[in-house]
Amino acid sequence: MKQELNVSRGIKDSLMATLRDVAEHAGVPILEAYHALRGKAMADDKNREAVIQVAAELGYTLNVTIKDVAALANVSIATVSYVLNDSHPVSPATKRTVLEAVDSLDYRPNVTARSLQASRSRLIGYGWHQIKPGQSAPLLDRFTYWMAQAAEASGYHVLTFSNPDDHPTAMYRELIKTNRVDGFVLAHTNRNDARIRYLLDAGIPFAAFGRANDRWRFPYVDIDGRIGIDLATQHLLEMGHSQIAIVGWPEGSLSGDGRMQGYFDALDEAGITPPREYITRAENTSSDAYRAAAALMRLPSPPTAIICVSDLMALGVMNYLNQQGLKIGEDVAVTGFDDDPVSDLLHPGLTTLRQPIDQIAAQVIDLFLAELDGNRPKDYQILLAPELIVRGSSDPRR
Amino acid sequence: MKQELNVSRGIKDSLMATLRDVAEHAGVPILEAYHALRGKAMADDKNREAVIQVAAELGYTLNVTIKDVAALANVSIATVSYVLNDSHPVSPATKRTVLEAVDSLDYRPNVTARSLQASRSRLIGYGWHQIKPGQSAPLLDRFTYWMAQAAEASGYHVLTFSNPDDHPTAMYRELIKTNRVDGFVLAHTNRNDARIRYLLDAGIPFAAFGRANDRWRFPYVDIDGRIGIDLATQHLLEMGHSQIAIVGWPEGSLSGDGRMQGYFDALDEAGITPPREYITRAENTSSDAYRAAAALMRLPSPPTAIICVSDLMALGVMNYLNQQGLKIGEDVAVTGFDDDPVSDLLHPGLTTLRQPIDQIAAQVIDLFLAELDGNRPKDYQILLAPELIVRGSSDPRR
DNA sequence: AGGCGTTTTCACAACGCTTTCCAGCCTGTT
DNA sequence: AACAGGCTGGAAAGCGTTGTGAAAACGCCT
Numbered sequence: 001m002k003q004e005l006n007v008s009r010g011i012k013d014s015l016m017a018t019l020r021d022v023a024e025h026a027g028v029p030i031l032e033a034y035h036a037l038r039g040k041a042m043a044d045d046k047n048r049e050a051v052i053q054v055a056a057e058l059g060y061t062l063n064v065t066i067k068d069v070a071a072l073a074n075v076s077i078a079t080v081s082y083v084l085n086d087s088h089p090v091s092p093a094t095k096r097t098v099l100e101a102v103d104s105l106d107y108r109p110n111v112t113a114r115s116l117q118a119s120r121s122r123l124i125g126y127g128w129h130q131i132k133p134g135q136s137a138p139l140l141d142r143f144t145y146w147m148a149q150a151a152e153a154s155g156y157h158v159l160t161f162s163n164p165d166d167h168p169t170a171m172y173r174e175l176i177k178t179n180r181v182d183g184f185v186l187a188h189t190n191r192n193d194a195r196i197r198y199l200l201d202a203g204i205p206f207a208a209f210g211r212a213n214d215r216w217r218f219p220y221v222d223i224d225g226r227i228g229i230d231l232a233t234q235h236l237l238e239m240g241h242s243q244i245a246i247v248g249w250p251e252g253s254l255s256g257d258g259r260m261q262g263y264f265d266a267l268d269e270a271g272i273t274p275p276r277e278y279i280t281r282a283e284n285t286s287s288d289a290y291r292a293a294a295a296l297m298r299l300p301s302p303p304t305a306i307i308c309v310s311d312l313m314a315l316g317v318m319n320y321l322n323q324q325g326l327k328i329g330e331d332v333a334v335t336g337f338d339d340d341p342v343s344d345l346l347h348p349g350l351t352t353l354r355q356p357i358d359q360i361a362a363q364v365i366d367l368f369l370a371e372l373d374g375n376r377p378k379d380y381q382i383l384l385a386p387e388l389i390v391r392g393s394s395d396p397r398r
Numbered sequence: 399m400k401q402e403l404n405v406s407r408g409i410k411d412s413l414m415a416t417l418r419d420v421a422e423h424a425g426v427p428i429l430e431a432y433h434a435l436r437g438k439a440m441a442d443d444k445n446r447e448a449v450i451q452v453a454a455e456l457g458y459t460l461n462v463t464i465k466d467v468a469a470l471a472n473v474s475i476a477t478v479s480y481v482l483n484d485s486h487p488v489s490p491a492t493k494r495t496v497l498e499a500v501d502s503l504d505y506r507p508n509v510t511a512r513s514l515q516a517s518r519s520r521l522i523g524y525g526w527h528q529i530k531p532g533q534s535a536p537l538l539d540r541f542t543y544w545m546a547q548a549a550e551a552s553g554y555h556v557l558t559f560s561n562p563d564d565h566p567t568a569m570y571r572e573l574i575k576t577n578r579v580d581g582f583v584l585a586h587t588n589r590n591d592a593r594i595r596y597l598l599d600a601g602i603p604f605a606a607f608g609r610a611n612d613r614w615r616f617p618y619v620d621i622d623g624r625i626g627i628d629l630a631t632q633h634l635l636e637m638g639h640s641q642i643a644i645v646g647w648p649e650g651s652l653s654g655d656g657r658m659q660g661y662f663d664a665l666d667e668a669g670i671t672p673p674r675e676y677i678t679r680a681e682n683t684s685s686d687a688y689r690a691a692a693a694l695m696r697l698p699s700p701p702t703a704i705i706c707v708s709d710l711m712a713l714g715v716m717n718y719l720n721q722q723g724l725k726i727g728e729d730v731a732v733t734g735f736d737d738d739p740v741s742d743l744l745h746p747g748l749t750t751l752r753q754p755i756d757q758i759a760a761q762v763i764d765l766f767l768a769e770l771d772g773n774r775p776k777d778y779q780i781l782l783a784p785e786l787i788v789r790g791s792s793d794p795r796r
Numbered sequence: 797a798g799g800c801g802t803t804t805t806c807a808c809a810a811c812g813c814t815t816t817c818c819a820g821c822c823t824g825t826t
Numbered sequence: 827a828a829c830a831g832g833c834t835g836g837a838a839a840g841c842g843t844t845g846t847g848a849a850a851a852c853g854c855c856t
Contacts, residue, residue, distance in 0.1 A: 111577055123557070
């Protein structure tokens with residue numbers, strides 16, 4: 001079968017079918033069609049154009065290459081490349097001819113070939129952090145979406161991979177060594193993040209959504225939790241509360257400590273010193289926060305407002321208050337952090353701090369691309385302020 | 399500066415630094431080091447090995463290529479390729495030598511070069527569907543995570559891109575034409591999905607999570623909503639309910655109609671004919687479902703159980719019941735669909751149907767890879783049964 | 797030692813692009 | 827008329843693989 005065409009060696013089957021079709025329509029031998037489409041030397045150059053036209057009309061994209069464009073425009077492939085990349089002066093006339101050929105063939109450069117030649121894949125790796133079934137991380141999920149969008153604006157794409165908690169750097173190593181990606185975006189970082197240590201050591205370009213320890217200098221964008229909780233606390237003060245408690249995270253996490261600080265700052269500013277019992281800490285789960293709320297409300301002088309450092313915890317607190325028959329927003333105010341989508345669906349809605357996740361993603365990508373080019377801007381560690389979203393849980397009028 | 403090395407043309411700056419370092423440590427001229435590392439002809443072959451060793455010890459990965467491996471193992475690059483791909487017989491002795499060289503250099507093939515040669519990128523495109531700020535789609539987000547994981551098991555990776563609602567096929571076209579991806583995985587399909595029409599027309603390989611209309615034959619995995627709601631209804635019957643209402647979606651959507659059918663099937667089986675007023679329809683939002691619940695509960699003979707075809711709607715229904723001071727799970731039972739992460743955090747927890755999203759993702763990837771290879775299995779349209787998760791909203795004992 | 801069939805290995809083209817270097821060509825100047 | 831110098835375009839090398847066709851090595855028999 002294949003022997004009917006002595007160039008068939010190396011030609012893929014799908015191509016053969018196409019070829020047969022085009023050759024028939026153009027009224028030339030298959031071999032002629034192949035040569036025409038592939039830009040090889042031909043007896044009659046008129047046939048070439050005819051074949052190419054026919055193929056285009058039939059909608060056979062057939063892996064149009066730079067060669068085909070060159071042949072149709074009657075220039076060398078170098079010239080086509082010059083025009084496409086604006087990398088070398090080309091006369092206006094030639095440029096027009098080339099552009100027309102590109103257009104009529106609907107040519108698109110093969111990114112793989114480009115990558116090989118440039119040793120740049122224009123791919124950014126992003127490792128999903130492991131999530132237990134039943135859990136979710138809506139914020140990070142939205143982050144990846146916006147990141148993809150921002151990357152595309154600069155001609156990059158995001159390659160996602162799953163990143164096991166054990167051996168957290170393996171995939172990063174592999175993706176770089178095989179030239180799959182040009183670098184990485186990290187999220188969900190921690191103070192002594194093994195990935196950051198590795199990337200820093202190996203000199204691999206990356207940017208992060210989130211901070212680590214102060215010794216490591218790398219580009220990141222993060223939310224200023226201090227300002228966030230400060231805003232929430234001020235808001236509660238303005239609503240007339242003076243007995244304000246907080247449910248924070250265990251001491252030692254960067255963002256956790258920052259958020260707590262905002263609480264102290266705001267109260268300090270208002271000249272209030274909260275009783276020691278109002279300052280509670282719990283793991284970042286709904287049920288732990290539930291227990292923290294129970295402890296708070298059993299105090300001789302219970303708070304009239306409870307600040308939580310995450311929406312998840314606020315949910316636990318609200319569950320407890322509901323259970324006790326207390327009216328959220330009237331008897332006790334509650335605030336969260338993150339603007340989890342569910343915050344707006346609850347009843348009453350949860351007052352919270354919205355992370356401008358689209359901006360965060362865009363800035364992380366910007367930082368990453370700068371890093372890739374080797375020119376780190378002066379401000380490569382960015383803190384963004386969250387936005388206070390007031391809902392019924394702290395303001396009964398809403 | 400650069401002139402100190404007359405091969406410097408075309409050598410990247412970062413490489414130069416490395417080179418200088420290695421040459422110094424190995425005690426050879428820079429040019430010598432370069433030739434050694436790049437596998438070019440050299441005066442003294444002993445130097446070559448020494449240089450390579452030194453470079454490896456210093457941790458300079460320096461883009462180790464198949465050439466370097468060949469040089470170290472003293473075989474041709476073809477032989478190395480044979481060993482690595484097991485694509486051609488190689489004597490055990492040579493194989494060992496090659497493998498040792500690969501090991502000592504910690505060589506990994508360049509995927510870009512492989513892609514170019516094979517015209518296969520081993521990348522699967524996945525378009526994020528546009529999401530309005532404040533909304534979320536936790537199920538699809540989890541889907542992408544599991545999909546990435548499944549793809550990796552077969553040596554593929556997932557490239558995510560943002561897919562605007564206007565001109566929904568543009569990015570698909572672009573990614574295929576530029577050879578970025580080998581095909582696509584779709585999710586969030588609809589009956590007359592423009593993307594599916596395009597991909598089918600263009601003959602581009604893909605597999606979907608979700609169905610379209612019956613005329614189109616393409617590989618997909620979907621949840622059997624009929625069985626799901628059937629299960630939920632049976633569960634409510636077992637709990638002693640006989641006045642069971644449903645809040646469905648507007649007529650016309652494939653999955654919506656299927657889910658409704660499960661309700662009728664189960665009641666039919668039990669010999670119950672629900673009153674016409676118990677069958678309500680609303681858009682898939684919390685607030686629309688809230689109104690539907692209000693209408694139901696104002697009936698002369700209100701239901702004692704309300705089935706919702708999504709968790710989002712169940713949340714709206716629960717909000718209404720809460721508001722009215724009705725005890726969820728005791729006065730009125732509620733069920734949802736999807737097992738949104740929040741279902742387990744509510745109070746009481748929401749009885750719902752869990753989509754085995756990890757399995758769905760794995761099967762979609764399997765279907766896609768089969769499609770790529772051109773061998774579609776007999777069962778290329780798969781319906782998976784969801785799992786009933788019983789919580790307090792339908793069973794007060796929980 | 798020569799011949800022959802069977803492994804095993806190698807040189808080289810090809811994949812599609814970018815980029816360097818160089819050769820014409822055209823002006824304008826001497 | 828000769829020639830310097832600026833423009834424009836082309837030939838070819840190279841990016842790191844894989845696969846083909848052919849040569850080399852090997853073993854066995856006469």
